[in-house]
Amino acid sequence: MKKFLALSLIAVMTAGVLAGCSSKTEEKPADEKKEETTDGETTADGETYIVATDTVFPPFEFTDANGDFVGIDVDIINAIAEDQGITIDLQSLGFDAALLAVQSGQADGIIAGCSITDERKETFDFSEPYYTADVTVAVAADSDIKSFEDLAGKKVAVKTATNGADFAKSIADQYGFTVVEFKDSPTMYQDVIAGNTAACFEDYPVMAYNIQQGAALVIPDGMLGAGSDYGFAVAKGENAELLEKFNAGLENIKANGKFDEIVDKYTK
Numbered sequence: 001m002k003k004f005l006a007l008s009l010i011a012v013m014t015a016g017v018l019a020g021c022s023s024k025t026e027e028k029p030a031d032e033k034k035e036e037t038t039d040g041e042t043t044a045d046g047e048t049y050i051v052a053t054d055t056v057f058p059p060f061e062f063t064d065a066n067g068d069f070v071g072i073d074v075d076i077i078n079a080i081a082e083d084q085g086i087t088i089d090l091q092s093l094g095f096d097a098a099l100l101a102v103q104s105g106q107a108d109g110i111i112a113g114c115s116i117t118d119e120r121k122e123t124f125d126f127s128e129p130y131y132t133a134d135v136t137v138a139v140a141a142d143s144d145i146k147s148f149e150d151l152a153g154k155k156v157a158v159k160t161a162t163n164g165a166d167f168a169k170s171i172a173d174q175y176g177f178t179v180v181e182f183k184d185s186p187t188m189y190q191d192v193i194a195g196n197t198a199a200c201f202e203d204y205p206v207m208a209y210n211i212q213q214g215a216a217l218v219i220p221d222g223m224l225g226a227g228s229d230y231g232f233a234v235a236k237g238e239n240a241e242l243l244e245k246f247n248a249g250l251e252n253i254k255a256n257g258k259f260d261e262i263v264d265k266y267t268k
């Protein structure tokens with residue numbers, strides 16, 4: 001009886017191992033299928049690429065009064081897609097999520113006012129730069145904070161995974177403030193307006209645009225972080241052809257005036 005049990009246990013285990021093996025071999029057809037599509041006729045009509053972006057980061061990406069998802073990044077990627085004969089499936093995921101989507105291969109690229117940084121270059125390949133922005137501090141309209149020294153003992157708000165967050169963290173000990181993270185820009189601004197946090201760190205053009213649109217915040221003079229260039233990015237070593245198309249398209253829309261037209265539309 002014992003022997004029988006032991007034997008059937010072996011049988012079950014063997015079946016398990018076999019099942020494990022067979023599930024591995026199932027990967028093969030998927031690989032072959034992938035190769036077929038790459039070698040196949042898909043290029044004739046142009047490829048579809050998934051590009052991830054932020055949710056609310058005006059004037060780069062935001063939903064306008066008509067409910068349309070618009071902005072400098074949105075228009076740039078669409079103009080480049082048209083120029084290069086490719087189709088873009090733009091997915092508004094949030095900044096942190098968009099970076100992760102590209103890293104995990106769920107998206108082919110990111111356009112999200114994404115700063116080209118040395119740290120990110122370890123995991124992303126960037127396009128040519130298309131915009132330059134400083135990081136700035138913004139405070140509630142009635143705040144008396146005028147310098148980094150005034151942040152001593154206070155809490156400040158940052159957006160997860162941004163270079164504004166990195167900048168805030170890099171000077172937090174020096175000025176004696178603590179950093180609180182938020183997932184998106186509007187929630188971060190609201191926290192400062194509500195008085196929970198004393199200040200937030202945001203890209204200057206985005207902060208200025210929001211204030212112009214009525215956000216109850218002000219930008220104190222001289223509370224700036226280092227400037228950075230925005231670039232389109234793909235996962236390192238992946239999607240080189242998409243990066244090439246972006247760069248080629250960017251060059252074309254700069255040459256034909258379309259790029260300036262887009263930037264002017266949202267900033268003038």
Ligand code: GLN
Nearest residue numbers: 095112113114115162163
């Ligand atoms: N430019 C900043 C960064 O790349 C913020 C981008 C964003 O919040 N969409 O980190």
